[in-house]
Amino acid sequence: MGNPILEIENLRTSFRIKDNYYAAVDDVSLTVKKNELLAIVGESGCGKSALAFSIMGLHSKANVEGNIYFKGRDIANISPAKLNELRGKEMGMIFQDSLSALNPLMIIGDQIDEIIYIHNNKLAKKDRKEKVIDLLDKVGILHPAFTYNQFPHELSGGMRQRVVIAMAIANEPELLIADEPTTALDVTIQSQILDLLKKLKEDIHAGIILITHDLGVVAEMADRVAVMYAGQIVEIADVYTLFENPLHPYTRSLLNSVPNSNVVQSELHVIEGIVPSLQNLPREGCRFSPRIPWVDSSAHEKNPELHEVNPGHFVRCTCYRNFYFPEKSKGDQHHVVS
Ligand SMILES: Nc1ncnc2c1ncn2[C@@H]1O[C@H](COP(=O)(O)OP(=O)(O)O)[C@@H](O)[C@H]1O
Numbered sequence: 351m352g353n354p355i356l357e358i359e360n361l362r363t364s365f366r367i368k369d370n371y372y373a374a375v376d377d378v379s380l381t382v383k384k385n386e387l388l389a390i391v392g393e394s395g396c397g398k399s400a401l402a403f404s405i406m407g408l409h410s411k412a413n414v415e416g417n418i419y420f421k422g423r424d425i426a427n428i429s430p431a432k433l434n435e436l437r438g439k440e441m442g443m444i445f446q447d448s449l450s451a452l453n454p455l456m457i458i459g460d461q462i463d464e465i466i467y468i469h470n471n472k473l474a475k476k477d478r479k480e481k482v483i484d485l486l487d488k489v490g491i492l493h494p495a496f497t498y499n500q501f502p503h504e505l506s507g508g509m510r511q512r513v514v515i516a517m518a519i520a521n522e523p524e525l526l527i528a529d530e531p532t533t534a535l536d537v538t539i540q541s542q543i544l545d546l547l548k549k550l551k552e553d554i555h556a557g558i559i560l561i562t563h564d565l566g567v568v569a570e571m572a573d574r575v576a577v578m579y580a581g582q583i584v585e586i587a588d589v590y591t592l593f594e595n596p597l598h599p600y601t602r603s604l605l606n607s608v609p610n611s612n613v614v615q616s617e618l619h620v621i622e623g624i625v626p627s628l629q630n631l632p633r634e635g636c637r638f639s640p641r642i643p644w645v646d647s648s649a650h651e652k653n654p655e656l657h658e659v660n661p662g663h664f665v666r667c668t669c670y671r672n673f674y675f676p677e678k679s680k681g682d683q684h685h686v687v688s
């Protein structure tokens with residue numbers, strides 16, 4: 351797959367709450383290559399959007415530390431003007447809420463036209479219009495010439511999301527970030543949009559980051575998967591390894607919630623609890639230990655590092671071999687899974 355399009359090293363994104371800064375993304379490192387789809391999964395509040403926004407430089411008030419190399423160039427703290435040049439051209443983003451990404455007062459055609467024009471003002475209006483109609487056709491809009499003249503409120507949620515995707519790919523970006531692109535849509539439309547993204551994955555040869563909480567989608571679309579918990583990557587592996595040999599207790603717990611996964615269902619339990627808020631996040635010791643009160647936390651490494659257990663398979667947990675899920679149904683409190 352060649353050189354990475356994106357290389358993130360030790361990224362830390364902190365938000366100011368009252369007088370202190372709290373890291374929502376804490377020491378995240380990852381790479382994305384051309385033609386590769388990296389899925390990022392994790393419960394709500396884990397820091398997935400904060401990570402996506404940091405890459406795109408969309409945080410206005412957060413403190414972003416670390417390095418974000420896009421095609422070898424560090425963009426972590428470049429000027430807003432230079433970032434604007436990259437965004438919409440070499441980097442595209444699809445948000446969950448398509449309506450907020452569109453201008454309610456402008457017809458669809460003009461909105462896509464503007465994105466093409468900003469980055470290529472040599473193309474004649476007539477050629478741009480043709481390009482916009484082609485793009486609308488490519489994302490599955492049935493009557494592209496008609497939709498060109500429609501306003502966002504005249505379209506359904508699914509159609510609007512197709513338009514947002516057309517905008518994101520209008521300038522053939524080399525990196526595409528989709529942050530829960532189907533969460534706001536109903537199930538039938540969700541699967542149509544995911545089919546479209548799958549097709550685009552073959553077509554556009556970009557590196558893609560897909561943020562989703564749907565592990566079924568991950569299994570179908572991802573090449574590699576990063577699992578996030580409380581601002582950190584707790585496991586990262588190729589999709590096959592992650593589903594066949596999940597090691598971190600949090601990953602195993604997430605996989606347990608997928609019907610028909612290959613993991614033996616009866617031996618796993620979804621771990622109850624919620625992701626702590628930024629201010630209440632434990633910064634000392636393993637962040638996951640509060641969710642497994644049945645295990646004596648002294649048995650767990652203080653601050654587990656992400657380490658490579660097999661080539662390309664990283665886990666932030668040193669005692670996964672001794673970890674067990676309580677087998678409540680069998681009354682066996684000490685059932686070892688692996
Ligand atoms: N602008 C902000 N100011 C303060 N806290 C924020 C801000 N944006 C996100 N957070 C907090 O950062 C954490 C991660 O949020 P987010 O990245 O949106 O999670 P996810 O996308 O995984 O659901 C959450 O605790 C959230 O409340």
Ligand code: SF4
Pocket residue numbers: 598599600636637638639642649650651654666667668669670673
């Ligand atoms: S280090 Fe211990 S507490 Fe942390 S995830 Fe691993 S088993 Fe759980």
Ligand SMILES: [Mg+2]
Pocket residue numbers: 398399400529530
């Ligand atoms: Mg989010």
